Amino acid sequence: MENSQKARIKLIVSLVAIFLVGFIGYSLYSDSLENDFKNISTTEIERVGDPYTGYYHRPGCPKAKSIVKVVDFNKGATAEENNKQAKEEGFLPCKRCHPDD
Numbered sequence: 839m840e841n842s843q844k845a846r847i848k849l850i851v852s853l854v855a856i857f858l859v860g861f862i863g864y865s866l867y868s869d870s871l872e873n874d875f876k877n878i879s880t881t882e883i884e885r886v887g888d889p890y891t892g893y894y895h896r897p898g899c900p901k902a903k904s905i906v907k908v909v910d911f912n913k914g915a916t917a918e919e920n921n922k923q924a925k926e927e928g929f930l931p932c933k934r935c936h937p938d939d
């Protein structure tokens with residue numbers, strides 16, 4: 839009886855530990871992700887498209903870093919021209935890096 843109680847306590851303690859580690863890890867990860875999005879550079883005029891998601895991004899967008907097959911929009915002399923070019927090819931502006939702003 840005593841042994842099974844000890845085993846149950848051990849199980850509960852390890853479950854709580856796993857939960858805590860996961861929670862802390864996740865909050866650190868989402869914080870760094872949030873900072874990443876806040877620090878997106880807005881000086882670049884070129885735009886990068888992701889044909890799988892159908893969105894286009896600023897080159898500094900964290901999502902742009904994970905694009906497998908990048909479509910470059912860099913022919914225009916201004917950001918507006920490159921935005922227009924991306925839209926003409928059917929891409930939508932990213933909701934995180936706001937390439938249109």
Ligand SMILES: [Zn+2]
Nearest residue numbers: 895899932935
């Ligand atoms: Zn983006």
